Amino acid sequence: MGCRQAQVNWNGFEGTVTINEPVLRYPGNPILTCHDVNEIWGNDARLYTYTVHNAGMAEVTGVHGQKQIIMLFRSHIADGRSLIGKAVSDNGLDGWKVDPQPFLLPATGNDLFAAGIDIASIIESEAGGVEDVRVNPVGGGWYVLTYSAYHEEITDRVKAMVAVTKDFKEIVRYGFISKQDMRNVVIFPEPDNNTWLALLRPNDKNRENLGFGHIGGLFTEIYTGLAPSPTGPWEIGKVIMRSGHGPGAFQVKIGPGAPPIKTRYGWLNVFHGVRSTMDGNPYTLGVAFHDLDDPLNPKKLRISAKPLLMPGASDCVVRKTDYVHVPNVVFSCGALIGGDDTVAIYYGGNDTVMNVGLANIQILDEMCSIFPLHPLTGKHLYSL
Numbered sequence: 001m002g003c004r005q006a007q008v009n010w011n012g013f014e015g016t017v018t019i020n021e022p023v024l025r026y027p028g029n030p031i032l033t034c035h036d037v038n039e040i041w042g043n044d045a046r047l048y049t050y051t052v053h054n055a056g057m058a059e060v061t062g063v064h065g066q067k068q069i070i071m072l073f074r075s076h077i078a079d080g081r082s083l084i085g086k087a088v089s090d091n092g093l094d095g096w097k098v099d100p101q102p103f104l105l106p107a108t109g110n111d112l113f114a115a116g117i118d119i120a121s122i123i124e125s126e127a128g129g130v131e132d133v134r135v136n137p138v139g140g141g142w143y144v145l146t147y148s149a150y151h152e153e154i155t156d157r158v159k160a161m162v163a164v165t166k167d168f169k170e171i172v173r174y175g176f177i178s179k180q181d182m183r184n185v186v187i188f189p190e191p192d193n194n195t196w197l198a199l200l201r202p203n204d205k206n207r208e209n210l211g212f213g214h215i216g217g218l219f220t221e222i223y224t225g226l227a228p229s230p231t232g233p234w235e236i237g238k239v240i241m242r243s244g245h246g247p248g249a250f251q252v253k254i255g256p257g258a259p260p261i262k263t264r265y266g267w268l269n270v271f272h273g274v275r276s277t278m279d280g281n282p283y284t285l286g287v288a289f290h291d292l293d294d295p296l297n298p299k300k301l302r303i304s305a306k307p308l309l310m311p312g313a314s315d316c317v318v319r320k321t322d323y324v325h326v327p328n329v330v331f332s333c334g335a336l337i338g339g340d341d342t343v344a345i346y347y348g349g350n351d352t353v354m355n356v357g358l359a360n361i362q363i364l365d366e367m368c369s370i371f372p373l374h375p376l377t378g379k380h381l382y383s384l
Contacts, residue, residue, distance in 0.1 A: 006360035008342045011091035013358065019366060022287075023309045023345060023357040030317055030353035032087055032096050037075060040098040041085075047102065049075035050323045052085070053348025056135035057258075057334030058143060059092075060168070066090065069336070070168055071346070072103055072145070073354060074131045076325060081106070081129030084147070086168065092336065092344060093356065104130055104147070104163070107173060114164075114231070117175040125159050125176070127152035134333050136187040136259045138196075138230040142166050146177065146185040158203065160185045162231055174231045178202070184255035187230055188267065188295060197296055198225030199269070201255040202236065219253040220245075222271070224296045240298045241288070243273065244378020249284050249307045251275050251378070257285065258335040260295070261343070265365040267295050270308065270335050270345060282328040285309040285347065287364045288375075298375040304367035305380050308345075309357065315349030325351035337361075 005018045015024045034049045041047040055073035062068045069092035073085050084104035087096040106126040113119050128150030136144040143165050151157035160177040177185055181203035188197040200223050224237035243250040250273025260267040266289035273286045284307035291300035311328045318324060332347040341361045349355050372381040 003360075003362040003366050006362050007340065008358035008360050009340055010338050010342055010344045010356075010358050011093060013093055015358070017358065017360050017363055019363060019370065022363050022367060023285075023359050025314060025357045026093060026355065028094060029314065029355040029357075030349065031093060031356055032071065032073060032098075032354040033318070034075065034322070034353075035319075036087075036096065037073075037085060037098050040100055041102075047077060047083075049077055049085075051076040051325050051352045052354050053325075053351050054132045054331050054333050055346055055348070055354055056133040056145070057092075057336055057346050058135045058137065058168070059336050070135070071096065071334075071354070072133045072135060072168075074133070074348075075102075081150075082131035084130055084133050103168070104133065104145075104171065106130055106149075112170065112172045114172055114174045117173070122149075122161070122173060122175050125149050125151055125157075126161070128157075130161070132183065132333055134186050134256075134259050136230065137189045138187065139190065143168075144187055144230045145171070146187065148183045156203075157181060158183055160200065164231060177225070177232065177234050178236060180236065184257075184272075185225070186256040186259040187225075188260050189262070192295065194228070196227045196230045198227070198234065199223075199240065199256040199260070200225045200234075200236070219255065222254055222256060237296065240296060240301060240375065241271070241303070242376050242378060246378075247275075248305065248373075248378060248380075249273050249275050249310075250286055252281055254286070257332040258345070260290065261335060261337050262292070263289075263337070263361045265289050265361055266292055266302070268335075268337075268343065268361065268364065270332050272331055273307070280328055282311055283326075283331055284311070285330055285332055285345070287367060289365065289368055301375045302368040303373040303375055304364075304371045305373040305382075306367055306371040308359065308364070308367070309347065311349070315347075315355055316352050317349075318352060323352070330355075 086103035133147040160182040222241040253274035
């Protein structure tokens with residue numbers, strides 16, 4: 001028998017996790033809400049926000065050598081678009097300080113762009129809002145930001161975009177991951193034989209019209225990505241994960257969540273999955289481990305059929321008059337590794353507030369052993 005119970009500790013927040021309850025929710029959740037942000041942004045009516053969720057995360061060293069946790073959160077504003085804000089905490093739990101201005105807005109001609117890219121096309125493609133940023137560390141103190149951008153006039157037209165930052169102040173845009181409609185792109189933090197690797201989830205609604213053939217199975221497939229540089233150009237590779245269509249936590253959709261984290265058990269992949277019910281489609285978090293030496297090989301990918309986290313009432317604690325965007329959702333764009341095998345998983349609750357919970361990589365590894373799921377069929381590989 002493997003590990004069925006373990007301790008977790010994140011900057012003084014500690015407790016026990018088990019196979020049955022693999023995530024310990026922080027009792028101070030939500031850690032950031034629209035009310036916290038509106039205290040800072042509220043003087044500008046155009047920036048008055050109704051949600052704070054789906055944040056990319058980074059642990060950095062501050063100007064005085066102290067550790068800091070950076071949160072790049074998504075917020076809905078009243079006109080329906082999303083933008084990205086920034087908050088900083090010393091412990092990643094409380095005391096969040098929100099920057100006085102948004103971190104990332106839809107692109108304009110005043111922004112910084114890499115040489116040789118089609119600036120007008122980027123501005124057009126981001127006019128409908130930017131959201132769900134992933135903070136991908138790529139070495140040398142650099143971070144590649146992958147985020148979704150919506151067109152303002154074409155229904156459901158969404159592109160995955162790339163930008164780069166080192167200080168989380170200056171941002172340089174590099175443009176599109178692909179011409180294919182796409183969301184949910186995460187990049188492995190180190191290259192494999194000089195090739196950078198990614199996990200991505202192409203959209204397939206207009207795939208034939210765009211000349212891409214069959215890419216993405218109605219949001220049920222995660223593909224590999226390969227590039228000579230973390231900023232691209234990116235090539236869409238092969239399917240590495242595919243959900244099943246029978247009863248299961250991930251039957252309707254799957255997609256990358258947090259950027260991969262290197263552990264002794266493999267590359268930790270916290271992804272999201274959706275199932276169908278008679279009353280909506282709950283979003284859950286899943287867990288998988290990719291082989292350290294061959295991370296894009298589905299034959300060496302271990303996935304747990306049991307979700308890592310399912311939505312509960314405590315994941316969206318709001319005031320009675322608050323807007324709640326989408327019920328029954330937990331969604332992660334960032335996780336951080338700590339000591340003693342602890343992983344801090346930052347996640348949005350009901351696309352409305354930001355939360356954090358702790359997991360232990362020994363427990364996560366054991367989940368993939370007890371509840372194995374076939375990577376390419378979604379079939380349960382164990383008997384009840």
